Amino acid sequence: MAIRYFNYIFIFFYYFWLNVYAMRYCLLICFVFNALFSNAQLSDSQIRDLKGGHVKPDNSYVYRLPFATGSKFLLIQAYNSKMSHRNELSLDFKMKKGSKICAAREGIVVATKEDSNVGGLKDEYLSEGNHIIIQHADGSRAMYWHLQNEGVLVNVGDSVIKGQHIGFSGNTGYTAFPHLHFQVQDVNGNDIATRFNTKKGIIYLRPAKWYRCVQ
Numbered sequence: 001m002a003i004r005y006f007n008y009i010f011i012f013f014y015y016f017w018l019n020v021y022a023m024r025y026c027l028l029i030c031f032v033f034n035a036l037f038s039n040a041q042l043s044d045s046q047i048r049d050l051k052g053g054h055v056k057p058d059n060s061y062v063y064r065l066p067f068a069t070g071s072k073f074l075l076i077q078a079y080n081s082k083m084s085h086r087n088e089l090s091l092d093f094k095m096k097k098g099s100k101i102c103a104a105r106e107g108i109v110v111a112t113k114e115d116s117n118v119g120g121l122k123d124e125y126l127s128e129g130n131h132i133i134i135q136h137a138d139g140s141r142a143m144y145w146h147l148q149n150e151g152v153l154v155n156v157g158d159s160v161i162k163g164q165h166i167g168f169s170g171n172t173g174y175t176a177f178p179h180l181h182f183q184v185q186d187v188n189g190n191d192i193a194t195r196f197n198t199k200k201g202i203i204y205l206r207p208a209k210w211y212r213c214v215q
């Protein structure tokens, strides 16, 4: 009899402890779940990437879209596009001639050209693109290309602030249609993919999408 009672008591405690452990695990899981999802500042895809270990920390500079606040343009070509951006990290925004170009990042103007009046898909036009090159504090340089004749509003040596109206888009140089070619290179002249502040948050741009400048 005593052994049977002992068994009952043992079984009771056994289940009691099991439950306590189960409860603890439940609480732990709830805690982790809440920590992960209650402040959902990440998109589903980012959470998926995090879980899969695919997210690398990104503390790179956040650029402003290189045109006037409120205006929106179609991104025709993005990084490594096959048309004319093979092995090149640059962006082509389709733009009517005369659209306002604004600095995507503050810096100092290191080069300009605005005397060209020709453009097309001939090799002889390669050096005919009107442009502005701005050097940033970290030594990287942003290039704004194909600007219109006399379409540069800044001079070499000028300091420009982020968002400053620096010129007008055009169709000069090696180009098939009026657009802005935007490209950033590091101190060694290697292309850099840059992220931008957009209506959809801070993202790397994708081709065939419209982007409106929100800053």
Ligand SMILES: [Zn+2]
Pocket: 077, 084, 085, 090, 091, 092, 180, 181, 182
């Ligand atoms: Zn381009």
